[in-house]
Amino acid sequence: MRGIVYLCIGVFFGIVLFKSEAASWFRIYEMFQFRSFHMYGIIGSAVGLGIIIIQFIKRMNIRSFYGEKIIFSPKKKGFRNYMFGGIIFGLGWVLVGACPGPMFTLLGAGYLPILVVVAAAIIGTYLYGLLKDKLPH
Amino acid sequence: MNWIFEPWPWYLGGPMIAAVMFLLIMVGKNFGMSANLRTMCAICGAGKKVEFFKFDWKAQRWNLIVVIGTVIGGFIGSHYLSDNTAVAINVNTIKDLNSLGFASAGDAYLPTELFDNNSLTDIKSLAILIVGGLLVGFGTRYAGGCTSGHAISGLSDLQIPSLIAVTGFFIGGLIMINFLFPLIF
Numbered sequence: 301m302r303g304i305v306y307l308c309i310g311v312f313f314g315i316v317l318f319k320s321e322a323a324s325w326f327r328i329y330e331m332f333q334f335r336s337f338h339m340y341g342i343i344g345s346a347v348g349l350g351i352i353i354i355q356f357i358k359r360m361n362i363r364s365f366y367g368e369k370i371i372f373s374p375k376k377k378g379f380r381n382y383m384f385g386g387i388i389f390g391l392g393w394v395l396v397g398a399c400p401g402p403m404f405t406l407l408g409a410g411y412l413p414i415l416v417v418v419a420a421a422i423i424g425t426y427l428y429g430l431l432k433d434k435l436p437h
Numbered sequence: 438m439n440w441i442f443e444p445w446p447w448y449l450g451g452p453m454i455a456a457v458m459f460l461l462i463m464v465g466k467n468f469g470m471s472a473n474l475r476t477m478c479a480i481c482g483a484g485k486k487v488e489f490f491k492f493d494w495k496a497q498r499w500n501l502i503v504v505i506g507t508v509i510g511g512f513i514g515s516h517y518l519s520d521n522t523a524v525a526i527n528v529n530t531i532k533d534l535n536s537l538g539f540a541s542a543g544d545a546y547l548p549t550e551l552f553d554n555n556s557l558t559d560i561k562s563l564a565i566l567i568v569g570g571l572l573v574g575f576g577t578r579y580a581g582g583c584t585s586g587h588a589i590s591g592l593s594d595l596q597i598p599s600l601i602a603v604t605g606f607f608i609g610g611l612i613m614i615n616f617l618f619p620l621i622f
Binding site: 302303305306307308309310311312313314315316317318319320321322323324325326327328329330331332333335336337338339340341342343344345346347348349350351353354357362364365366368370372374375376377378379381382383384385386387388389390391392393394395396397398399400401403404405406407408409410411412413414416417418419420421422423424425426427428429430432435 | 441444445446447448449450451452453454455456457458459460461462463464465466470471473474475477478481483486487488489490499500502503504505506507508509510511512513514515516518519524526527529530533534542543545546547548551552553554556557562563565566567568569570571572573574575576577578579580581582583584585587588589590591592593594595596597598599601602603604605606607608609610611612613614617621
């Protein structure tokens with residue numbers, strides 16, 4: 301039963317990514333040229349509303365739909381892994397115009413070459429796991 | 438109801454993405470797509486060789502179901518909810534892209550130069566897709582999250598590490614567009 305809930309949330313997410321054009325390579329390119337408000341509007345309004353939602357849940361001690369306590373785990377302190385990893389991610393994000401959510405949306409939309417990107421991203425994740433202890437964190 | 442078939446404006450898209458995060462929190466989970474790439478490595482048996490992939494991936498099955506939904510959502514969005522998927526980007530951006538060799542700018546959802554099926558047999562396009570994918574996969578795990586985990590979930594929870602990661606995303610993106618694109622395209 302919960303599986304159907306996850307599936308529906310995913311379907312909604314996929315539709316939103318496609319229809320808002322957040323999954324478009326062109327929108328990502330345009331964003332990094334600072335030539336359009338579109339992507340900033342999407343991310344900005346999502347974060348703005350997100351801050352209100354999370355503060356509300358925390359302050360009101362809202363429980364989940366299943367009555368469980370909601371736990372927010374803070375990110376580990378650090379700088380280098382976030383900065384270096386972020387830069388590497390940014391380089392790839394603009395090149396293929398897709399991050400790990402939209403790449404699956406595009407797969408469903410029928411763009412076959414995105415399969416190459418997904419496969420490479422899985423291998424990239426594996427390479428990180430392989431080299432993890434040798435990298436500055 | 439015609440608006441559904443038009444591209445959705447940011448003030449619909451953004452709040453809807455926040456709604457996705459809200460729903461996932463309310464079912465006791467969290468919003469972060471890149472964790473699935475790690476799960477997929479584990480499913481493929483990466484845990485036998487690399488410690489980082491030795492974890493109970495079955496506890497992550499819910500997130501894989503979200504991914505399957507995301508694929509289905511992409512299908513529905515493009516096949517049933519769109520009249521025309523051309524993305525109306527800025528005119529000057531179209532000009533810039535045309536001069537870089539992207540003739541499809543302004544007429545398509547994705548550049549046909551990289552994403553039509555011919556690129557599967559074109560060495561340069563294929564190389565770009567592979568390198569880009571590797572960078573995304575490697576970088577996102579190194580940074581501990583992607584656009585959903587850091588830019589949306591992390592910033593919404595006022596996490597400084599996420600702000601650092603998002604700053605990194607932008608530095609990387611700007612380097613790619615301003616310094617590397619002229620060399621690649």
